Amino acid sequence: MAHTRQPTRERILDAAEALFAQRGFEGVSVRQIMSQADADVSLAYYHFKSKRDLFDQVMLRKVEYLNEIRLQALEEVEERHRDDEPSVEEIIGAFTRPLLQLLADDHEKWSHYFQLIAQINNSPEMGGELMSRYFDPLVSRFIDALKKALPDSGPADLYWSYHFLSGALTLTFAETGRIDNLSGGVCKSTDIAAVDERMPEFLAAGFRALCSR
Amino acid sequence: MAHTRQPTRERILDAAEALFAQRGFEGVSVRQIMSQADADVSLAYYHFKSKRDLFDQVMLRKVEYLNEIRLQALEEVEERHRDDEPSVEEIIGAFTRPLLQLLADDHEKWSHYFQLIAQINNSPEMGGELMSRYFDPLVSRFIDALKKALPDSGPADLYWSYHFLSGALTLTFAETGRIDNLSGGVCKSTDIAAVDERMPEFLAAGFRALCSR
DNA sequence: ACTAGTATTCAACGCTCGTTGAATTTAGCG
C-alpha cells in the first residue's frame, strides 16, 4: 500500500507545531519550518498570512477538539451522579484525564502540541491572553462544578486551587526530562500513565484542604 | 543626595533579565538589551563572551542566594523540631516561602528573575538541563526531609509530588494575569501574599494523599 | 604629567530574518 503525502498546509502546520514547541515562537524561523515541511519558504505566505497567523492556526487546529472531549467527560461525570454530588477527584479527572490519555495513547501526535501549551501557559507575554481566550470558558464550567462539590469554599480559594492545578498539569506537558534527572531514573517525564494515576488524587486533596476551611 | 549610576555590567544584566523574562532567549536581541541598558552594543561583548554567556550570567547572578536562603529556612525548621518530626507544611513552606517573600517584599527586583525561571522550567529545550543544574542539589535535600516526614511513601510518589509542586510554584512566578481574567478580578497574579497563604497547605495535602497510601 | 590598564565608542563583517511579486507548474473540467 502506497503512502499518500499529506496536504502541504498540514505538513506546514505539523512542522510549525514541532518547532514552536521546542524553541518557542521567536526561536524558530519561517525558513526552518518550511525546510522541515519540505516546501519552499514563500509557500508559507500562500497558505498563511504571516508567521504569527501560522502560529495562531497551529493553536486553533487542536484546541476545539480538546475542549470538546473535556466537556464531554465532565458531562458524563454529572450524568453518572444525577442524584448525588460527584467527587472532587472525578471532576478533576474529567479535566485532566482526556488530555493525558491522548498523550499516552498517541504521543507522537500530541506531545508537541502540549509542549507548546506548557510554554504559553508560563509565558508572561502571551500566557494571560492566549490561555484565557482558548480555555477559560471550559475552565469556568469546571470551576462551577467544583464549587458545587465544595460548597464551603471561599471565592478566591477555588481560583487559586485551579491555578495550582494548571501549573502542575502544564509542567507535565512540557516533558523536560527534569524528573528523570532528579529521581535518578525512577520517574520519567514521558511516563504519562504515572501522572494520570497520581494527579487527580494529589490535586483533589489540595482542593479539599483549601476549599473546606 | 545625588544618584550614582549602577556599574555598566549590572545595568546590562538588569536589562537582559527583564527582556529575557518577557520574551525568552531567542525573542530578544543583544541590541535591544544594550539599548535598554543605555550602552553601546559592542560593550556587551566586552563584559560577556556571547549572548548565551550573558544569559547564563543572568541566571547565575541570583541562583546561589536563592539556594542559600531556602536551605537556611529548611535548617531552621529542622532545628525547631530537633525532637519530633517537622510537618509536611513546614518543610514545603521552607521551600516556597523564602522565594514568595522576596517576590512580595521587593517585586521590582525579583519579578523578572522568577518569570525567567518559570519559562525555563517549562521549556522542553532547556528545562531539564538548567533546572536540574541549578536547583536539584537543594531539591534533593528537601525531598530527603519530606521522605522522613512521609515514611510510607513509595519511591516514585515523592518525586511526582515534587513535580506537581514545581509546576504550581513556577506558574505563580510567571504572573501572566490569567487568573485575573478567569476570576473576573477576584484574584490577581501579582498578589503573592495570597499564594503564600495557600500554597503550602494545598500542596501538603497533596503530598499526604499521595505519599501515605 | 606620564603611563598602564580599563572602559567605551565607531564602523563594519557576513548572515539570516519576515515578507513580497512575478513567473511557472500543476490539477480539474468543458
Added chain:
DNA sequence: CGCTAAATTCAACGAGCGTTGAATACTAGT
C-alpha cells in the same frame, strides 16, 4: 485538447541579527 484557478517556485527587498577589531576616552597609581 484548452482554459482556469490553485499550487508552487524563484529571486529579491530592506532590516536586523550576533559578533569583531581597531580607535578612542577615561581612571589610577607613580
